[in-house]
Amino acid sequence: MSSVAAPSASGPLQAAFKLIATADPDLIEIVTLSLKVSLSAVLFACLIGLPLGAVIGSLRFPGRALLNLILNALMGLPPVTVGLLVYLMISASGPLGIFQLLYTPAAMILAQTILITPIVAALTRDVVAAMHEEYREEFDSLLLSPIQRAIALLRDARYRLVTVALAGFGRAIAEVGAVIIVGGNINHVTRVMTTTIALETSRGNLELALALGAILLSLALVINASLMGVARIGVRTGA
Amino acid sequence: MKFIGGFMHLHRMFALLAGLALTVLSASAPAHDQRMIIQSTTSTDNSGLYDHLLPLFEEDTGIKAQVVAVGTGQAIRNAANGDGDVLLVHAADAEEAFVEQGHGVERFDLMYNDFVIVGPTKDPAGIAGSNDVLASLQKIADVSAAFVSRGDDSGTHKAERKLWSEISVDVEPVSGTWYRETGSGMGTTLNVATGLDAYTLTDRATWQAFGNKQAHQVLVEGDPRLFNQYGITRVDEQRHPQVNHADAKVFVEWMLSDAGQQAIADYTLDGQQLFFPNARR
Amino acid sequence: MPEVLLSTRQLSLTLGRERVLRDVELDVHRGRTLAILGANGAGKSLLLRVLHGLIEPDTGVVSVHGKPLDHTARARQAMVFQRPVMLRRSVQQNLDFAIRTRGIQRSRRKSGIAAALTLARLDHKRHQPARSLSGGEQQRLALARAQVAEPELLFLDEATSSLDPASTAAFEDMLGTTVAKGTTVVLVTHDRHQAARLADDIAFLHEGRVAEQGPAATLLDQPQGPELTDWLEGRLQPVSTHGADASERSTP
Numbered sequence: 001m002s003s004v005a006a007p008s009a010s011g012p013l014q015a016a017f018k019l020i021a022t023a024d025p026d027l028i029e030i031v032t033l034s035l036k037v038s039l040s041a042v043l044f045a046c047l048i049g050l051p052l053g054a055v056i057g058s059l060r061f062p063g064r065a066l067l068n069l070i071l072n073a074l075m076g077l078p079p080v081t082v083g084l085l086v087y088l089m090i091s092a093s094g095p096l097g098i099f100q101l102l103y104t105p106a107a108m109i110l111a112q113t114i115l116i117t118p119i120v121a122a123l124t125r126d127v128v129a130a131m132h133e134e135y136r137e138e139f140d141s142l143l144l145s146p147i148q149r150a151i152a153l154l155r156d157a158r159y160r161l162v163t164v165a166l167a168g169f170g171r172a173i174a175e176v177g178a179v180i181i182v183g184g185n186i187n188h189v190t191r192v193m194t195t196t197i198a199l200e201t202s203r204g205n206l207e208l209a210l211a212l213g214a215i216l217l218s219l220a221l222v223i224n225a226s227l228m229g230v231a232r233i234g235v236r237t238g239a
Numbered sequence: 240m241k242f243i244g245g246f247m248h249l250h251r252m253f254a255l256l257a258g259l260a261l262t263v264l265s266a267s268a269p270a271h272d273q274r275m276i277i278q279s280t281t282s283t284d285n286s287g288l289y290d291h292l293l294p295l296f297e298e299d300t301g302i303k304a305q306v307v308a309v310g311t312g313q314a315i316r317n318a319a320n321g322d323g324d325v326l327l328v329h330a331a332d333a334e335e336a337f338v339e340q341g342h343g344v345e346r347f348d349l350m351y352n353d354f355v356i357v358g359p360t361k362d363p364a365g366i367a368g369s370n371d372v373l374a375s376l377q378k379i380a381d382v383s384a385a386f387v388s389r390g391d392d393s394g395t396h397k398a399e400r401k402l403w404s405e406i407s408v409d410v411e412p413v414s415g416t417w418y419r420e421t422g423s424g425m426g427t428t429l430n431v432a433t434g435l436d437a438y439t440l441t442d443r444a445t446w447q448a449f450g451n452k453q454a455h456q457v458l459v460e461g462d463p464r465l466f467n468q469y470g471i472t473r474v475d476e477q478r479h480p481q482v483n484h485a486d487a488k489v490f491v492e493w494m495l496s497d498a499g500q501q502a503i504a505d506y507t508l509d510g511q512q513l514f515f516p517n518a519r520r
Numbered sequence: 521m522p523e524v525l526l527s528t529r530q531l532s533l534t535l536g537r538e539r540v541l542r543d544v545e546l547d548v549h550r551g552r553t554l555a556i557l558g559a560n561g562a563g564k565s566l567l568l569r570v571l572h573g574l575i576e577p578d579t580g581v582v583s584v585h586g587k588p589l590d591h592t593a594r595a596r597q598a599m600v601f602q603r604p605v606m607l608r609r610s611v612q613q614n615l616d617f618a619i620r621t622r623g624i625q626r627s628r629r630k631s632g633i634a635a636a637l638t639l640a641r642l643d644h645k646r647h648q649p650a651r652s653l654s655g656g657e658q659q660r661l662a663l664a665r666a667q668v669a670e671p672e673l674l675f676l677d678e679a680t681s682s683l684d685p686a687s688t689a690a691f692e693d694m695l696g697t698t699v700a701k702g703t704t705v706v707l708v709t710h711d712r713h714q715a716a717r718l719a720d721d722i723a724f725l726h727e728g729r730v731a732e733q734g735p736a737a738t739l740l741d742q743p744q745g746p747e748l749t750d751w752l753e754g755r756l757q758p759v760s761t762h763g764a765d766a767s768e769r770s771t772p
Contacts, residue, residue, distance in 0.1 A: 043260050047253070092321030092481050100481065102322050103276060103307060134605055140574050141599045142621045143591065152617070156608040184276075184307035187290075202426025203285050204451030 012210035019211055027212075031219065034192040037105055037179070038172040041112030045120045045168050048113075050161065053124025054150040058132045071125070074118035079111075083181030086111040090182065103184040108192070111178040116168035123164040128153045131160075159234035162227050173220055193219075275486040277306045278315075278323035280394060281424040283469070284308030286444035286513050291506045296493055302486045310424060312392030318342060318472075321479035324487035326472040329394035329442075334470045342479070343472035347495055350503050350514045351468045354398060356459035357429075357446055358438035366438075370461040373406050380408045383417040385437035389428050390420025394467075399440045402464065429455075442467055444513040469514070471495070494518075525550040525673060525704050526571065526589075531580035533566060533728075540566050541577065542728045548673070553705040555719035555736065557712065559751060563728040564708040565602075565677050571706060572599050572675050584673075595622065598671040602678045604662035606650035611642055611661060614650045615668050622669035632668050639694055640664035656687025660694055667698050674698065676707035680714065692718060712752060716740055724748045 019027050056067060088094050090101040090110070101107045131153050132139075139149055154161070176194035183190030185199060193216045200209040283289065289306045297303055304325075307317065311328040318326045319342045326343060328334060334346045356366070356375060364384040366375035379386055388410070389396035403410050410418045419437065421428045425445045432439040433453040446457065459465075473491050476484035493499045500516035507513065524547045531544035540563045548554050548571075558564045569575040571582055573594045584593040607614050615633045624632060637643045640660040645653065650661060659679055666674060676695075680688040695718065699705055709715055715722060715736060722740065723733040726747040732739060743749045 040260070043256060047256055047260055091317075092479060094320075097321070097481070103305065135607075137574060137601060138605045141572065141597075141601075142618065143595055144621060148621065152607070184305075186276075186305040186307060189305055199285075201430065202281065202424050204426060204429060204449040206451055 012207045012214060015207050015211035016214040020215065027215070029188065030191055030193055030196055031215070033105060033190075034173060034194070034216075035219075037108045037192060038112060038169060040109045041116060041172045042120075042165055042169045044109065044113040045117040045172075046165055049117045049120030049168070050124050050154055050164075051150065052117075053121040053164075054128045054154045055146070056121070057125035057128030058149045058153055059146045068125070071118050071122045075122050077115060077118065079115055079175040079177030079179075080181065081177075082111050082115045083178035086114065086178065086182045102182065103186055103190055105183070105190060107182040108179040108190060111182045112172040112175065115175060115178055116172050119171055120164055120168045123167055124154075124157075124161060127157050127160045127164060131157050159231040162231040162234075166224055166227055169223065170220060173216070275302055275304045275325070275483045275490060276323045277304055277325045277327055277490070278318045279306055279308055279327040280311050280314060280329060281308045281426065282329070282395065282442040282445045283327065283514075285424075285426050286442075286448045287508065288444070288503070288506055288514060292494075292499075292502050295502050296490065296499070299498060300489050300493060302489060304486075304490060310389070310391045310393030311395075311397070318474050321474065321481060324474055324483045325490055326474065327469065329467055329469045330397050331468055331470055333394075333397070334472055338472060341477075342475055344475050346470045346472045347491070347518060349469045349471040349494060349518055350500075350516045351466060352443050352514050353460065354395065354440050354465040354467050355443050355446060355457045356438055356440055357432065357455050358458045359436040360454045360456060361436075362458060364438070367458045369459050372402060372459055372462040372464050375459045376402055376408065377406050379438055380406075383413075385417050385419065385435050387428055387432040387435060387437045387439040388418060388420045389425065390414075390422045391424070393425075395425060395440060395442060398467065402440075405464075444508075447508050447511060447513055468517075522550045522552065524548065526582065526584050526706075528571070528582050529580055531567075531570060531577050531582065533563075533570060533575065533577050535566075540728050541570065544580070544725075544728075544730055546571075546723055546730060546733065548704060548706055549721065550672075550704055551702050552720040553699060553707065553718055554721045554723060555715040556706065556708045556723050556725055557710065557715055557748075557751070558725035560710065562725040564710075564725050567725065568599075568675050568677050568706065568708050572597055574599075596671050597673045597675065598666035598669065599675040599677065600659070600662045600666045600679045602681055604658045606653075606658055606661065608649070608651060610647050611650050611653070612637070612646040614661060615665055618665040619668050624669055632670075636664040636668040639667075639697060641690070641694075654687075656683050656690060659683060659687070659691055663691065663694055663698070667703065670701075671703065673704045673706070676705065678708050678710070681710070688714075712740065724751070726751075 056064060056071070086107065087102070090096045090099065090107055092100075092102070101110065128150075132149070135153065139152070144152065174194065176198050179190070179192055180195045180198060183192070183195065185191055185195040193212060197209045197212045197216070200212065279289070284306055285308070293304050293306070307314070307323065309317065311330045311333065314323075314326060314328050315330075315333055315337055317323055319337065319340070326334065326337065327349065331346075334343070337343045338346050356372065358366070364375070364378040364382050366378055369375045388399060400410075414420055419431070419435065421431050425441055426449060428439055429441060429446070429449050430451055431437070433451060433455050438458070443460075471491055471494055473484065473487045474482045476482050495518040500518055503514050503516040504512065526548040528544050528546045531541055531546075532539065533541040544567060556564045556567060566575065570577050573582070573589050582589040587593070607617055609617070612633060615636050616629070619629050619632055637646055640663065642653075642657060642661060642664070645657070650658065653661060663679070680691050683691060692714070695705070707718065719736040721734065722736045724731045724739070724747065731747045732743065732745050739748070740752070743752055
């Protein structure tokens, strides 16, 4: 086995435990890359999606309804489609071919960013719009500019936006369709949890695939629990 | 500028995010020195051949090779886009066309193995032990026994369609009935075949390495028509100037050399040799 | 009588099919406190929002210092709403936000916030989340926030209607300090006793029209028209039940 050594344990859970307990170096490499790619994608998606969502959620401007429609539709983008589009862009014969991004982690970050930015933006829009309803008269009275509103709303919604970022992260870490196309699932270079699971499944190593799935799930669980903990404390104290 | 000063807090946060993002970007930017990409098939990769070959190659030359394993059809298309430096697949006609269109420099025979028909032990078409693949497929068609096809324009798929056409069985109209197309790689197709108790055509290497065989076994083998030739082609740097042609050239030459051919022959799984080198030099 | 700070002429507003303000003519004198009285649905809160520029009237003008109400004039006004909406930040940060948005110089912000905290008697709670304060404390913070940038005109929309008597007293006490500094105040109330305590002048609104206006002392004791007389004696039920009062509207 090239990526992760198939453990000779009896079931997927035992296999998962064994992989973790032995700190399998290939597994660690794959997990690290998965986190690096998906967390980076969340970072970029937040940089774009938070301000975008705040503006759409708090301002009225011509074309807003259309933008909302597009954003909602983009939330349902299939990862494979995103992967294909990004492939066509960064392929050597594509418009961005000169940057030689194909089959690199950067390409995977790019694809996942495109995949989850609409999600982050749309959820931010909903959070901010609801909060803006509450603040509107006060802000009108204070004569806040549109930008000031968006910034103040983003700041006050910060703990709720943690959930938004988590939704994006969940989608990114779980998707396989986009990263397998633009990353190529190259061993030690662009192999992440989900592409490994796909690979091991196609190799018929179902227990190993399941074990990796269990590890992915617990990873997502830990990250969610810790961030939600932070957010909940923040909301409760109203800070 | 009033509000910018007024919201330094959030501003700093975004500046921090942006800084982090730039760091991540520069850290994950590709290092292109010594990066050489092989567009290849799932059959060679899934069988573990590259995990055996590439360390030996790196030891000899210091070059790191990276494998993208997809179906032959997609591998050829990717290479035709310039997204790879070497093409290593198993569809000779399509490879020759690739060279003729100017995407590849020259195609070389590299190695072979063979296809086999695997199927359920209860064998509804009664083909077990046959070495006549055409007669066996005819029996499968006659009793409409479930048969799973790659359906993905891969080398294996092309070989399978060629066999059907030789016995004049048109599978298009029956696709979706006893003839099922997965549109996926060999391993996924094998998973479907074991799941559906169906027959399928597979290369021997993938089958050998496959971990979910269940009650399936090799039923038909040894027909000369099941010969499976792999070829190696270097992507043309005149057509695709950005390819790493220097390393690609070293790789192709190494694979065709005695060292490379021996390395192919040396690869075994469970004591069985999976690929047989046959480069003519 | 001091000079007129704000006046309206021929002010009309229609919401849906309902004419909620009809030809309102009102004068607000500098340094004085005007109470707008009226039954529920008389249009008091809507009128206040029009005066503050939150709602555009259909016809008529609001003028400040003889010029139409504009951004500059609005920037020198502030408003306390019936239900305070505090930012999800600390007490001090709420004040900081308000003072910054009004473009107060950095050197004056710190002392302004400190004075406002003292005025609201919230010094000891400055680092607490504003939303964890009691209703009375939040409304004092809202008043502190409104006057921290030293507006020339302060609007209060039934600011004490949901407070208990002690909190109301504390709020009025605090308002007294603000008024003493010369701030002009327009407040909406349906409590004649509060009007008597706080107001110099009264405007009585009936079905979107100013039925009577004049000095509080004379008007409350000797109402001229039948509407105010009835209202003061508690006889008049709200005639229109369309809920035109802003506080009762779900969407503006």
